[in-house]
Amino acid sequence: MLEKIMEDFNWDKVMEEFEALTKNAENVQKETLKQILDENGSAEYLKNSGINGRTDPESYKACVPIVTHNDLEPYIRRIVDGDSSPILTGKPITTISLSSGTTQGKPKFVPFNDELMDSTMQIYRTSFAFRNREYPIKNGKALQFIYSSKQFKTKGGLAAGTATTNVFRNSQYKKTMRSMQSPCCSPDEVIFGPDFHQSLYCHFLCGLLFRGEIQLISSTFAHSILHAFRTFEKVWEELCIDIRNGVLSSRITVPSIRTAMSKMLRPNPELADLIHKKCSGLSNWYGLVPELFPNVKYIYGIMTGSMEPYLKKLRHYAGEVPLVSADYGSSEGWIGANVNPKLPPELATYVVLPNIGYFEFTPIMDNIGPDTEPLGLTEVKIGEEYEILVTNFAGLYRYRLGDVVKVVGFHNATPELKFVCRRNLLLTINIDKNTEKDLQLAVEEAAKLLAGEKLDVVDFTSYVDLSTEPGHYVIFWEVSGEASQEVLSECSNCLDKAFIDAGYVSSRKVNAIGPLELRVVRRGTFQKIMDHYLALGSAVSQFKTPRNVGPTNSVVLQILCTNVVNSYFSTAFK
Numbered sequence: 001m002l003e004k005i006m007e008d009f010n011w012d013k014v015m016e017e018f019e020a021l022t023k024n025a026e027n028v029q030k031e032t033l034k035q036i037l038d039e040n041g042s043a044e045y046l047k048n049s050g051i052n053g054r055t056d057p058e059s060y061k062a063c064v065p066i067v068t069h070n071d072l073e074p075y076i077r078r079i080v081d082g083d084s085s086p087i088l089t090g091k092p093i094t095t096i097s098l099s100s101g102t103t104q105g106k107p108k109f110v111p112f113n114d115e116l117m118d119s120t121m122q123i124y125r126t127s128f129a130f131r132n133r134e135y136p137i138k139n140g141k142a143l144q145f146i147y148s149s150k151q152f153k154t155k156g157g158l159a160a161g162t163a164t165t166n167v168f169r170n171s172q173y174k175k176t177m178r179s180m181q182s183p184c185c186s187p188d189e190v191i192f193g194p195d196f197h198q199s200l201y202c203h204f205l206c207g208l209l210f211r212g213e214i215q216l217i218s219s220t221f222a223h224s225i226l227h228a229f230r231t232f233e234k235v236w237e238e239l240c241i242d243i244r245n246g247v248l249s250s251r252i253t254v255p256s257i258r259t260a261m262s263k264m265l266r267p268n269p270e271l272a273d274l275i276h277k278k279c280s281g282l283s284n285w286y287g288l289v290p291e292l293f294p295n296v297k298y299i300y301g302i303m304t305g306s307m308e309p310y311l312k313k314l315r316h317y318a319g320e321v322p323l324v325s326a327d328y329g330s331s332e333g334w335i336g337a338n339v340n341p342k343l344p345p346e347l348a349t350y351v352v353l354p355n356i357g358y359f360e361f362t363p364i365m366d367n368i369g370p371d372t373e374p375l376g377l378t379e380v381k382i383g384e385e386y387e388i389l390v391t392n393f394a395g396l397y398r399y400r401l402g403d404v405v406k407v408v409g410f411h412n413a414t415p416e417l418k419f420v421c422r423r424n425l426l427l428t429i430n431i432d433k434n435t436e437k438d439l440q441l442a443v444e445e446a447a448k449l450l451a452g453e454k455l456d457v458v459d460f461t462s463y464v465d466l467s468t469e470p471g472h473y474v475i476f477w478e479v480s481g482e483a484s485q486e487v488l489s490e491c492s493n494c495l496d497k498a499f500i501d502a503g504y505v506s507s508r509k510v511n512a513i514g515p516l517e518l519r520v521v522r523r524g525t526f527q528k529i530m531d532h533y534l535a536l537g538s539a540v541s542q543f544k545t546p547r548n549v550g551p552t553n554s555v556v557l558q559i560l561c562t563n564v565v566n567s568y569f570s571t572a573f574k
């Protein structure tokens, strides 16, 4: 059976197909748009646009407006509530994805269908073909920190879950993972378990039982991988006891997980001793990954954008094991594949796959003034930044994804993108303009001051406090241990000075913006924030810490404020 599946994928052929598609990007885009519009011409949304069966890019741009999720919400709502007439697509939508929603404060509903599943597998196979050339995997298993979110039926009877859940549940997914010689080492009961804390514990247990076979450690986003290893520091002794006695810890209470895990466990004191010895011999957990999993080739997950702040700590655990960023996409569909796996995640780029959607790029003019006309995929310029508009096979037309990307080169005729940040401004009071990236850089700079005390920032977010006059920026930090008051005061000064946009600096100088405030929160606060999102239906696999808590996230703000241990106002600009 396995040989049969292996035959289905000829990795050289996958790369050849990718080369052909990217060489012919302009025509492939036109063809893709035509196919989308032909398939969905009967949909009410397209009919009302007046496009009238035309499928060329010019007519499309002239008739169909650029939209946000809010604009489509009434249409999606009808689908979710069970209206099966052709609303956004020709064929009815039967599955809904919940985006992580961490930027808006609540999950969004997005249509999902077989075509999105196919493009997911296409992008997985494409980047794997390139990765496998550099880091070949043979007869391996993967320790995948993946978790399914709760799946439920909408009022109208549609299956709903996070996009990753829809993917993990699909039979094509397993087939593809097997073809990549990296099936997940954990049984389905663990992946689809109802309690992620228990699933995480069992993922580790499975990984340790198969430690010699593990060649890949992965998750959708790097945050989950880091979270897993931070948890390991707390539970490793208990894991050793389970392995020694061949009996599962009483912390695992879900019956289906207990049954599945019990089948795998046998008393193995030698393995328990070995792991115990390895963990005890490490200094501050440096190089934990290769100690536990000696044959692991690389660690894989999305590592760019809001995941970058976790790289330092992840490298600490990884030692010499390379970190490779996974592809670029969203619940709304995939966009680009990482075909240069040797690049460190900070430099990772994504080559747009021209047949998985129709892509347009709105030039970013520093967020000032109205947007100019979007450009086509092959018209973009190297060095410029754009917001992506997606047209996909699942009923989204000229949809603003809200991400800013920079074109850093071309692979054949297709642009290679670097992810920059979400487009919305995180921090702005008057003329100041700071994005997620600006915040990240400021935190990175100030966190250097903690390194002297062997501490790091576990996680962070921000808030604009307008309750005082003038308003000021508040940065929340969870720190890995006790830092001195002096150092934290210095950190608040450093943060204040690290926002270098002219609007902020000039406002600070004349006190039109008050001194920046650093609020240090208790250990575990960001875990509480994640738990809050999980309760709303998000999946750990897709979780991204919101980097700003605006008025829509009042619960998160409350969690933060009730956990503040100390706060430090900057004395810079005095």
Ligand code: AMP
Pocket (backbone or CB within 6 Å): 098, 099, 100, 101, 102, 163, 302, 303, 304, 305, 306, 326, 327, 328, 329, 330, 331, 332, 401, 403, 419, 422, 542
């Ligand atoms: P969601 O669909 O809610 O899980 O999140 C999709 C969002 O995650 C995208 O719009 C991006 O902002 C972010 N994202 C996805 N892939 C990447 C990537 N490779 N690099 C940086 N950010 C990413």
